Amino acid sequence: MTLPEQLKAKFQGAKALWNQALDLDGMEVAAVLTLGLLLLHAGTFWYLTVPLTVICILGFALRPLLLNSTYWLLLAAIAAYGNFRNWYSVDNHKFLTTYWCIGLHCSLLTRDPRAAASLQGRLLIGLSFAFACFWKFAAPDFLSGEFFKYQMLVDPRFDWLASVVAGVPVASANVNDLRILELRAWDATAIAAPVMGGPRLALTAQVMTWWTIVIELLIATAFLAPAKFFLSRWKHPLLIAFVVTTYAVANVVGFGWLLLAMGVANCPQENRRVRGGYFVSFVFIHAFLIPFRNLGV
């Protein structure tokens, strides 16, 4: 067999595997994705990681557990306990993960679990984006662009964007870090310190502000509106666009992972192109965990 023939055979094998993945039951795929999320991103507290690791591995090993309502109730109870113990420190997607586990449990108690899980995914995505939009309108510093300006200056996750896009020189960023540290020192008395910005900081912040508010508003509307509403047809591409653009910058993999799991549950079985989009996005958000800057890229 020549090399081109070998490559062609391998490509066809990969294509067959890809097609098989697209044909998997949507609810099972969502359940497996959720188990992976709980296994790897549940938190660092022993009372979460120990039981969740055991239970998730059992779920991977014993496939019928994936569609067992009691199994999901147990996972939801552990996740809820973790939220309860750390109510004011856990991130919002930990709450959403718990609701999603409860949703899967409740779906499996209905007469049509797949349709129920699809609806749960739709409502949870829609509501979480609706509240996110509420806060963006209610917060005094979001619409003005101040929030993203501040984040680009102080949040290390925005460093790349600040230097490459907003034009904040690395030396200025270091000075800003120092000034923040001086303000935060326990023996500090100062209540202000000058900022060193960049030529495109305000413009970049405005673009990010309006992109965020528009796409979140569209997603909330698309997922909460009735299916016949024209925007509903675009809900999955909108969610994928959000995940890809947002988590490339602020890489909260757990949140992106959860949104994709709920999105897959809501995606019709026959819509292979969108399901493929979800799978590719899943790989994409993990690709941004690679420390490109440390590799010199």
Place this chain on the structure above:
Amino acid sequence: MLRCDQMRDRINLAFASLLLFGVAVVQIVRVHTTGQSAWKGGGFGMFATSDSPDARILRCVLIGKDGEHRVPLPKKFSKAIMLTRTVPSEHNVTELCRAALALEWVREDYVAVEPLESQPSKDDSGGGAMPGEATGRSSTSRIDQANLTYRALGGKEPHPPAELLLEVQKIRLEVWRIRLDSTGTRFELVHLRSVTLAP
């Protein structure tokens, strides 16, 4: 009229969403009544405001006969510090202030020589940076290394001579928030709450 199984299905379909809705509404109310950061508490207010718990700082000031002394809070208060920064309600700030008031404050250059095993552990020593104060890049403990101040006496430390202890007349705990000013040219601190207690 809905049949029993239809009703059960509807409850099962709505339960998780109602839970999300309920928690988020409670969070909105708490943000507006207690000063809780919108980032936390299950209301999906993350990435909407720069007023995150990370952007909030606590300053502890001891007031003695010889004036005011800014001091670091001990690391054993890290949970209470985190809670106070996230929810700087009157109650939480007062509780943390009361806990700091209950401590003994010793000159920071006090070093217990004997016995060695009763030296303060890393977790309960009074010195060092306020826990949880890091921005994610790095943290700093202080600005002025030359300015001698006080630190909380560790639980296992031997009692120092009386002249090294501060007679605290009052203690003030301040909660501040860092933000960009309206012109975007400087970081500024906005005062959120202060509580002053006397023994």
